[in-house]
Amino acid sequence: MNQTRIPVQNLIKTFSLGTLSLGANRNGTQESLTRMFILKKNGMEYVGQLRVSPDAPVVKIEVFNENYFDEFEQPQSAVLENLTQKVLSKVKKESETPESVKELIKDFTEIRELEDIESEFFEPILQAEERDIDVMFGRLNREYFDDKIKATVKWGRDVKTQNKSGFRYGSYDENKKLIRVHPRLKQDFVPIYVLELTIYHEMCHQFVPPYKKNGSWQSHHPEFKKKEKEYQNFKDARNWEKNNWHKLLLPANEDSEAVKV
Numbered sequence: 001m002n003q004t005r006i007p008v009q010n011l012i013k014t015f016s017l018g019t020l021s022l023g024a025n026r027n028g029t030q031e032s033l034t035r036m037f038i039l040k041k042n043g044m045e046y047v048g049q050l051r052v053s054p055d056a057p058v059v060k061i062e063v064f065n066e067n068y069f070d071e072f073e074q075p076q077s078a079v080l081e082n083l084t085q086k087v088l089s090k091v092k093k094e095s096e097t098p099e100s101v102k103e104l105i106k107d108f109t110e111i112r113e114l115e116d117i118e119s120e121f122f123e124p125i126l127q128a129e130e131r132d133i134d135v136m137f138g139r140l141n142r143e144y145f146d147d148k149i150k151a152t153v154k155w156g157r158d159v160k161t162q163n164k165s166g167f168r169y170g171s172y173d174e175n176k177k178l179i180r181v182h183p184r185l186k187q188d189f190v191p192i193y194v195l196e197l198t199i200y201h202e203m204c205h206q207f208v209p210p211y212k213k214n215g216s217w218q219s220h221h222p223e224f225k226k227k228e229k230e231y232q233n234f235k236d237a238r239n240w241e242k243n244n245w246h247k248l249l250l251p252a253n254e255d256s257e258a259v260k261v
Contacts, residue, residue, distance in 0.1 A: 017086055018039040018041030020090060023037060030101075032053040032054065032101065033098070035087075035091060052104055059088065059108050075242070092106075137179070149206055153180075167182070168182060169201070170201065181198055190248075193233035197231055200228070204228050
C-alpha cells in the first residue's frame with residue numbers, strides 16, 4: 001500500500017497551539033529541569049508544566065487548564081504530542097539549559113521518531129463486514145448505553161485534498177440526532193477499535209450532554225471523559241491516534257484496499 005507519510009517534525013505545522021512563553025527553571029539541576037509555561041490562545045491564558053528527568057518518564061508535560069483541549073478538533077493525545085515538540089524545541093534552544101538536559105531531550109525525540117517509523121509497518125488484517133457502522137453502533141449501544149442512545153450513524157463525505165488545519169474523526173448533530181464518521185476511517189490501516197471509539201465518542205455526547213459552566217459551554221467535561229474511558233480499547237485507540245493521526249490528513253489512496261460500503 002502506498003501511503004504518503006508526513007514526517008514527525010512537520011506535524012506541529014498543522015496545529016495552532018497558541019503563543020508560548022516559558023517561565024524560569026524551577027527545582028532544576030544539571031541533570032533535570034522543571035519549567036512552567038503559559039499558552040495564549042483565542043484571548044485566554046493556559047498554564048502548563050514541563051519536566052525533563054533521567055528517570056522515567058524522561059519527559060512529562062501537563063496543561064493544568066483542561067478546557068485548553070476543547071480548542072481543538074484533534075484528539076487530546078495529538079495536541080499533547082505537538083505541544084511537547086513545541087515546548088522541548090524552545091527549551092533546547094535556550095543557552096541556560098544544561099547540556100545533559102539537552103541530551104535527554106535529543107534522545108527522547110529520536111526514540112519518538114523511531115516509534116513513529118515502526119508504526120508504519122503495522123497493518124492489521126481487517127474484514128469488510130467488520131466496518132459495518134450500523135452493526136457497530138448497535139453493539140456499542142447495547143454494551144455501554146443499555147440501548148438508550150437514539151441516533152443514526154452514517155459515513156460523511158470526503159474531499160480529495162489534504163487537510164491543512166487538522167482532522168476530525170466524527171461529529172454529532174444534536175438536532176438531527178445524527179452521528180457522522182469520516183470516511184477515511186474506512187481505510188484498512190485504521191484499526192477497528194479506532195473506528196469504534198470514534199462512534200462511541202459521539203454517542204457519549206448524547207449520553208452525557210454538554211452543560212454551561214462559568215459562562216461557557218463544556219462538551220468534554222469530567223463526566224464525559226469518565227464515560228469515554230469506559231470503552232474497553234480506549235487506551236489502545238488513543239495510542240494509535242497519537243502515533244498515526246497525521247496519515248488521515250491525506251485523502252484515501254485510490255490504490256489502497258479501502259473497504260467498500
